[in-house]
Amino acid sequence: MTDKVLEQVEALGERLAATAADSEALGRLSDDSVALIREAGVMRLLQPADFGGYAAHPRVFAETVMAVAQRCGSTGWVCGVGGVHPWEMALMDRRLQQEVWGEDPDTWIASPYAAQGVATPVDGGYRLRGRWGFSSGTDHCDWIFLGATLGDADGRPAEPRTTLHVVLPRADYEIVEDTWDVIGLCGTGSKDILVEDAFVPVYRTVDAQAMSEGSQAAVAGRDETLYRLPFWAMFPLGITAAVIGIAEGALAVHLAYQRDRTTMTGVRITEDPYTLSAISEAAAEIAASRTQLLDGIERLYDLADAGTTITFADRAVTRRNQIRCAWRAVAAVDDIFARSGGNAVRRSNPVQRFWRDAHTGLQHAIHTPGLVYHATALTTMGIEPQPRQRIMI
Template identity: 45%
Template sequence: MEGATAVASGVRELLPVLRDRAQETEDRRTISAETIKSLAATGFFRLLQPARFGGHQADPVTFFGCVRDLAAACGSTGWVASVIGVHNWQMALFPDRAQQDVWGDDPGTLMSSSYAPTGRIEAVDGGYRVSGRWSFSSGSDHASWVLLGGIVPGAGDTPADFRTFLLPAADYTIEDVWHTIGLRGTGSNDIVVAGAFVPAHRSLSFADTARCVCPGQELNTAPLYRIPYGSIFPYTITTPIIGMATGAYDAHVTYMRERVRAAYAGVRAAEDPYSQVRVARAAADVDAAWLALTADMTELMALAAAGAKLPMRLRLRVRRDQVRGTELAITAVDRLFENSGGRAIYTSHPMQRYWRDAHAGRVHAINDPERALSMYGRGEFGLSVADAMI
C-alpha cells in the first residue's frame, strides 16, 4: 500500500494545476496530452493494474478517493481518469494472452471503452467479426486499445452472450462528435469498426464477470480481482459525480464567505441562516454518498480477502447505494447552485461548470435509479434477480 499512498499524494499535488486548467480542458473538448502524462507519472493508472505488470492492485477505495479528488478539481479530468483507470482492472480478468497483447511491450498502455452493445457481432472460426458504431468512448484520444460491448446471438438452445471485445487502434477509427453541454472536456467520441476480426482470447463474457469467475484470475489472484464488475464499474461513474459535488461545495463555501447580498441591504451571505441550512444539507448529502461507497467497497474487499462468497444482498446494496450516491450528489449540486445567486450563471464562475458536468454524468445509463432500486426491492422480497450489473 505504500506505493498506492504515494500515488494519492502525487494526485493531490496535481490538483491546483488541473483546477486552473479546467476551462482550457472544456474549451479543448478533450483532456490534454500533458494532463494524461502527468496522471500517468503519479502512477494513477496503475492503481488497479496487476502487480505482475508493475501495477499496485490497490484497494478500490484508494482508487475512488483519487478519482473524487480529481473530479473536484476538474469534472472532465476526473471522469476520464476514472473510466480509463478502471479498464486495467477489467483487463486483469481477460485471458493472459490478451493481457500480454496489451501490456507485454508497454505496461503503461491505456484503453478506452464503450459497453452499450450497439454494434454487430458474428461468431467466426477462431473468434468474432465485429462491425458498427459505439458512442461515448471517454478519453479515446489517449488510448491505443478499446473495449467494446457486444451481443453474440444465440443458436438453438444456446442463449445470447453479452461480451466485451478488445480491439487495437489499428482496427477502429475515432469520429469527433463530442459537442455537449456538460463533461465537454472528456472527448467521449464515437468508435467506428468496419468488420474487424477479434480473436477469441480478446473477448470476455459478462456472465463470467457476474459469477466472479474469469480466466485472468488464474494468474491475478489478489482479492481485488474477485469482486464483481457490477460493483466496481458503476461506482466508476458515480464517484466522479460525488467529486464534482465536492468541488462545487468547496467553491460555493469559498464564494459565500465573501459574498454580499445587495438585494438584502448589503447583508453578508454567510450570515443568512437559510444559506447556512442549505450548505449543511448539501454537505450531509455529499458525505452520505461517499460514506456509503467506502463502506460497501470495504465490505466487498474484506469478504474477497477472506475467500468468502459475496452475498447477493450485499451486491444489490452496492448498486442501491451507487444510484442513490449519484442522486445525493446531484441534489447537493442543485442546492448549491440555487444558493449561489445570479453570478453563478456566468461562464467565469466555476459553479455553472460543476452543475453542467454533474448533470451530464447523471444521464449515464448506469445511473438509472429505478432499475437498480427495483432489483434491490426484488431481492428483499425474496424474488430472483438476474442482471449483468450486480
C-alpha cells in the same frame, strides 16, 4: 505506494484545476491534464503488479478519482471510467495483457461496454461490426473494450442473447470526430467508435456474464482479492466516485465564492442563516454519499478477502446504494447552485461547470435507478427477481 498516488494528486491539485477550462474548450482532455494524470500514476492503481501496476484497494482508487474530479470533472470522469479498464484487463488472457502493457505499462484503454455491435463467430475468433457511443478519454487510448452481442451465421444477434467484452487495438477501430457536442463533461471527449469489419481472436474476448459474477478470476489465474470482485461493483465505483468528487469540487468553489459575497440587499452571506444552513445540509449530503460509496466497496472487498461468496443480494444492495449516492450528491449540488446567486451562471465562475458536469454524470446508464431498485427490493423480500430485472447488477 498507492497512498502516494493520492498524495501526488493532492499535490498537483492546483495544476489539475488549471487544465479544466482548456479541456472543456478542446472537447477532450488537454495534453497537460493527461501528463499530470500519468505523472501521478492514477490509471495504474488497479493494474496488476506483474504488469507495472499497483493492484490497489478499490477504496484508494475511488478516493483518488474523487480527488481528481474535485479539480476537474472531466479529468476525474476519464480516470473513473478508464481507471477500471486495467482491472478488467488483468482478468483477460495473459497474451493480451502482454500485447497491451508489454512495451508500455502506461498504455491507456478505452470502452464502452454497451452491446452495440455484433460479433459473428469465424475460425479462431469473431468478425466484429458496430458503432458505439460515449467512449470517454478515447483520444488518449491505444486499445479499447467494446460490448458486443454474439451473432449467428448471418451476422444477426443470436438467441438466446450472449454478450461479450471484446478488445481491439487502435488500428482496428475509428474514432468518429465531431460526435461529442454536449453541455457537461465536455472535456471527456466521449466520442463515437466505429468498427466496419474487424477480426477479434478468441483470446481477446471474455464472456460478460462471467465478468459480472466475479468468476473470471479463477479462469484468469488471479488469486488477488482485488480481481475476485464482480464487474458491476467495480465499473460503477469509478463513475460514481467521479460524480461525488465533482460535487465536492462544487462545494469547495461555492464556499470560496460565498466567503466574501454580499447580496444585492447588502447582507453578507457569512451572516445569512438561511444560506449557511443550506450549505451545511448540502455538505452533509455530499459527505454521506462519499461514506456510503466507500463503505459498499469495502464490504464486498472484505467478503472476497475472506473467501466468502459474493451473492446477488450483496451485489444488488451495493448497486442500490451506489446509485443513491450519486443522486444524493447531485441534489446537493443543485442546492449549492441555487444559493450561488446570479453570478453563478457566468462562465468565469467554476461552480456552473461543476453543476453541468454533475448532471451530465448522473445521466450515465449506471445511475438509472428503476430496475436496480426493483430487483433489490424484491431480493430483500426473499423474492427472486426476473432475468430482465437483474441487468447491470
